[in-house]
Amino acid sequence: MMTWHRFRIAVVGLCAVLLLAACSGAKGSGSAEPQSAKDANAEAQPERQSPPAPTEAKDMSLPPVQITELSNGLQVNTIVADQLPVVYATLVVRSGAESDPAKLPGLSGLVAQMLKEGTTKRSGAKVAEEIEFLGADLWASSDEENTYVGVRALTEQFDRAMGILAEVAGTPAFSAAELAKLKRRELDRLALSEREPSYIARRTFYRQLYGKHPYGTVDTNPQAVKRVRRQDLARWHREHFVGKNAFLVVAGDVDPARVAEAAQKTLGSWNAGKRAAPTYAEPPRPSDRQILVVDRPGSVQSVIYLGNLAIARANREWIPLVVANQVLGGSAASRLFMDLREKRSLTYGAYSAISGRVEIGPFVAYASVRTEVTNEALGAFFDHLEQINQEAAEPEELVNAKRYLSDSFPLKVDTPGKLSELVVELRTFGLPDDYWDGYRQAIRKTSASEAQYAARNYVRPKDAVVVIVGQAADFAQSLQQFGPVTVVSPDGELKAKFEDKRPKAGSSGAQRGPIQ
């Protein structure tokens, strides 16, 4: 009856009532296929009706972000969205995995998890009981750029929830006993993850793509978990959880003056410190394609990831690249889905994405396909990437992509929680304050040549990194036609190599049929 938000990570959710999404796709061009053998009861209509036209579009403006700064430099962003008596508060520490020490990958994530395991005042059990008694939820996590502590609560619980958030973020105990327990849980979690093909694919792909650059590490590892000591956590926390390296975003049915007051009371005593300046190792710049197969005997599917380094989130070509990606694989109406799923039935879904990062971010295309069509699917991926790289999108495709990206914007701002995320994105990537106000217009203004230019530079099948997790014996050797293939075990042991057998000269996809 109720959908319970569980912020702790369940190994597997309890899904006795299995909901199965169709997430079906569609043709971009809107051309009508002949409808043979139609259901007898649906009388054949000589002429098709056109879908109804939209009525006049309503404009919408985003609620303003009110900004104050605490004396220690911590910035407080407040958005009033008072349709329901709820509030979301997110404290963002501007350091994440990019600031993990080389010997302790995932340290930031372990710090985040340990925040909830007790403060200098009370145990983790007590913290959980208090927050849950309020009907509120508290979570802590980290990603490539940031570490987050958040609460969501009914408005009348804001002060108390904020107090607990600040206590957890500011005065963690990092108890040795709790750390030992967390380590054990983490080791079990990591062992289980090793069995999940998509996890292996992601981890291997980002390692290949980024090398020693911090974005190459998507999770901690058993060695780091065993090695980490409470002093490591405490030091990382002390250095990074400081006023000038953090900001707060509060959205909901709140009064900005009261939010500022509550923030000063709870977070104002933090040291000012300084903004962290992470160092980034240079990622590899491959000049040719590399195909890495991770052998997982018994797999009924192959998980395919391929892509290349693209651009930073703040790059001015981000929007044209988003538009090009929308044409290629951003949704169930895009080319990859239409071809690999709807036309060829190779997969349940095929997509592509660009991910926002402070530094250079990835372009990635992905799908899980049944083992026996691995070769065909990879060929299709290369064809589509090649096409978007070489040719401008059809005018209608471009119109559709831009319309989706601009007109779906109201769907992305319909709750205070989603509004907060937009502000976090602004601050994380240093985007201008009015960025979202002009976003839809910037999408609409993107020209065909701008989108094509972005795709030409940032979707590069010729030097793509390819990672495929699956039963290698069934397909690895045949992938030679796309480039040099290396087969390894999930823990990285070399099992086989197959030399490059791409057709010399001419384009790689010459002998395959045309794509739609």
Place this chain on the structure above:
Amino acid sequence: MNRILMGTAWGVLVAAASLLVGSEAIAEQNEVALSNLQVSRASLENGLRVVMNQDHTVPTVAVSVYYDVGSRNEVKGRSGFAHLFEHMMFQGSANVGKGEHFSLIINRGGDANGTTSNDRTNYFETLPSNELALGLWLEADRMRSLSITQENFENQRTTVMEERRQRIDNQPYIPSMLRINELAYGDYWPYAHSTIGDMQDLIDAPLEAVQEFFHTFYTPNNAVLSISGDFNPEEAMQLVKTYFGEIPARETAAFVEPPPPVQDAERTETMYDANATLPAFHFAYHIPPDRTADHYALEILALVLGDGESSRLYQSLVKEKEICQDIAIGTDDRRGPDLFSAWAVMASGHAPKEAQDAIATEFAAIARKGVTERELEKAKNRIHAAFVFGLQSNMSRSQRLAEYELYWGDANLLKLELDHYLAVSAEDVRRVAGTYFEASRRTVLNVQPGTAPDSKEK
């Protein structure tokens, strides 16, 4: 200012606040909870039920269509049909080309999808509010005139098999989620078999069966249409009449409820999962259907035992004793005979038996001593907050209202739902803990990592 919880509904929030500072339980005061959620209901001559809920917070509108058919309606040998059919609903109709359903919505700035469960199939889209007509037109066109062709069918059948491989067969522990229902429901076929269906049944499915399924279940009189968000009700009703009004009613096959599952001895099975690393287990106990008096108390019991990190079993088994890697407790919330389930993955070095004994002991302890007042209040505060958070988006409101209209005959019942939870007493929780959890009503499924010695595949 507040468009959903105005006037008296605020009273509930204030009352709950006082609850938090330790006053007496206030269940009786909440009879009018959520009464200002604006809901209007109507039905067309062809039997289509319509639910409307205005909210002008953001310029979007959500449309949901719920059909009263789920995997419970499938006959033996045709498992997976309701879900396969759901895929077919995106493959075109008289005025919509193959695959255009999705592209029309996406290319006008919307999102859409459909899901299938034991109890119903739903289709839904959120659109910019000036595209309401498009959403309604698309739903009406496929309700009236779905294109059921061999080509579409082959294509979607293959896609569904890929879906099964990706989401079930290739994932640790997921096959056990299917097996526990087969075991616990036994001869009660509607819930015993999985929604995704048997691979062989999917392979054997003939096209005629798809056509028959459409004629039997996809009728206006077997559906609820629900609209939430930024729209004008008169204009919307006019569109609904224009697009849906001419679709003829047809006779549908009513769900024939078999006798409820009977279990008088514990069932135990061990299965092997090559993708798993740690032992795990399911417990399932038979309980009454959703929205019965005892079900509310059982939900509260589930929260006390397993909701959040401060719950009894999470604290004792995961945190203190470190027996389990994770644990989840809950009711499955079916329209028919339901299950109260526990699912746990063991910590390395621990066997399911340790946690199973601890869970059984906890049921017995609550049956004897009940839960504390604070535990009960915490559970109610969680429910209350979840209710308010659940009203945030147009889509979640349209779906919940449609579900109440379809299952229970009146969307307005949602407004009173919170009261049922707040009315549960500590004594109710103690009583249900002592009623439903005898070992003889229980099914235990142990999951072992690796492959079976005699390799009995499931």
